[in-house]
């Protein structure tokens with residue numbers, strides 16, 4: 001059974017990916033420093049899969065700890081690397097924290113696992129900025145990042161591409177996520193934002209459950225059908241399955257050389273007001289919201305061209321906005337009744 005290391009595996013996308021790897025027959029090892037997640041996720045993963053995943057509390061910035069882990073785990077066939085700081089707003093206030101954490105972690109992993117390894121990297125559609133053409137394809141130009149967070153994703157992709165070009169044993173796929181939302185169908189794992197959620201859907205669910213006040217729609221004067229900004233929201237379980245597809249692809253070798261990039265989205269755009277309406281309709285909950293000013297750094301609209309991941313990864317999103325909103329709400333109700 002192939003063994004896959006999931007860094008950041010107690011986090012939102014990492015935990016859902018651990019489940020899908022297990023379901024696909026992989027052995028899962030998790031590294032996490034628990035800086036933005038909760039150790040209780042391990043027991044939640046056991047409740048879902050019946051398996052206690054091998055867990056190591058390691059900060060990837062600790063090069064000696066990462067080196068020792070790699071020396072003690074020579075049977076790891078692949079790595080899916082999620083562990084990084086990911087809050088756009090925080091990255092503007094604390095750029096050095098983001099550059100240090102996101103680059104030291106990646107570089108320590110690459111130098112410690114300096115052998116034949118399949119490597120899937122968590123990248124983001126943020127690298128595109130506001131694309132000239134929509135839907136945006138992987139060939140679209142990377143544009144100047146709007147935040148240090150986005151910049152760490154762009155530079156990390158360059159680090160990976162340049163390292164791959166001189167390291168044939170390294171086989172890499174970078175997945176450019178659009179907007180991950182929703183939760184596992186069991187409602188036992190989901191998004192656990194630290195503090196006031198910056199992202200739309202966790203703010204919606206916390207507002208609906210009474211933990212936050214009314215939602216502020218950041219601008220309704222954009223050049224879009226209803227004036228609010230458009231994004232490509234993707235169910236976190238579909239996103240998790242894309243990582244399994246990427247690992248399988250790498251196991252078969254990488255026809256496009258040993259570094260490749262894929263958009264992971266639905267190919268469909270939804271506006272903020274459409275998301276609010278979908279949440280209300282599928283959950284029968286009335287949301288309170290108000291229109292506020294645009295948020296600095298926001299782009300108007302983006303949604304992905306996903307033909308490449310559909311055809312070359314053999315992966316396609318299957319869960320719709322209604323299941324995204326339903327599962328997000330079920331998780332919010334679960335975590336209120338069962339606080340970690």
Ligand code: WQD
Nearest residue numbers: 086124126198199200201203216217218229231272295298
């Ligand atoms: C979505 C839309 C907001 C909150 C960022 C990162 C991206 C990824 C996902 C990590 C926007 C609007 C939001 C609110 C609102 N992160 N909004 N009221 O900014 O598209 O993407 O998070 O990988 O890389 O860039 O996601 O959920 O913050 O915003 O109106 O209270 O909702 O203006 O139009 P975003 P988001």
